[in-house]
Amino acid sequence: MESTFSIIAEPSRRAILSLLAAAEQSVGDIEEHLRMPQPSVSKHLRVLREAGFVESRVDAQRRLYRIRPEPLMEIDAWLAPFRRYWSAHLDALERHLDRTGQAPRTPAARRKPKGKKR
Amino acid sequence: MESTFSIIAEPSRRAILSLLAAAEQSVGDIEEHLRMPQPSVSKHLRVLREAGFVESRVDAQRRLYRIRPEPLMEIDAWLAPFRRYWSAHLDALERHLDRTGQAPRTPAARRKPKGKKR
DNA sequence: CACGTATATGCCTCATAAGGTATATACTCT
DNA sequence: AGAGTATATACCTTATGAGGCATATACGTG
Secondary structure, X not given: OOOHHHHXXXXXXXXXXXXXXXXXXXXXXXXXXHOOOHHHHHHHHHHHHHOOOEEEEEEOOEEEEEEOOHHHHHXXXXXXXXXXXXXXXXXXXXXXXXXXXXXXXXXXOOOOOOOOOO | OOOHHHHOOOHHHHHHHHHHHHOOEEHHHHHHHHOXXXXXXXXXXXXXXXXXXXXXXXXXXXXXXXXXXXXXXXXXXXXXXXXXXXXXXXXXXXXXXXXXXXXXXXXXXXXXXXXXXX
């Protein structure tokens, strides 16, 4: 039995969820967007479904998958006690992501004209 | 290299982090509070430290560990796109739109015309 | 009914990480 | 220096889960 947290430890599953965050998608859509083999997509979706992260509805031969928020809310709730550590200085995340070379997938607010020093 | 998300997939590590959320603790403190073998605690702390979740300072023979917020902020940031699913107001709106079959306000490119079926 | 498409599942292999136990290192005090 | 305390690491075993591939099931269309 996989826990809520270990489910989203899988990068492919996070990618699927992020895709679904934007809009409902069929298995084929996901397969194509993420360029991964269809059995992999189906398996990950099964795990996500059984853990309550997604639900599916039938549309002819396709299954359309969409987000169910509850498990993600659980994670959000777990984070609550830590928020006091960053409610003060919010740009620590940006520095951290810079350091670890993560790609921010919100291209909008890339750089703030805050004049950060190196 | 373990990812930020897989690190907190481990229940013991989440327990350690939750403990540290309240206050700085020594290895012995953690060992005692969580009633787990000391080598386990040290190993988990090592993982957490290398991933930037915690940092330690030396106090005589002890090491006092405390939270570093950055990786947790990263997770918080990853959750952002999903929040609209549980912000009560938007969730209700969404259900309403689904029920009434309104056009999705979700970004772009729903289905690309593969065949001309509906 | 036969066929194409869409998705799910079963089987196998392999890597990784957690737990346990023993031991090493570091620091303190007498 | 020696003993005691606090923490880290090394080694081994084992379980679990992801990926690849083949195949099964479901549905729709001609």
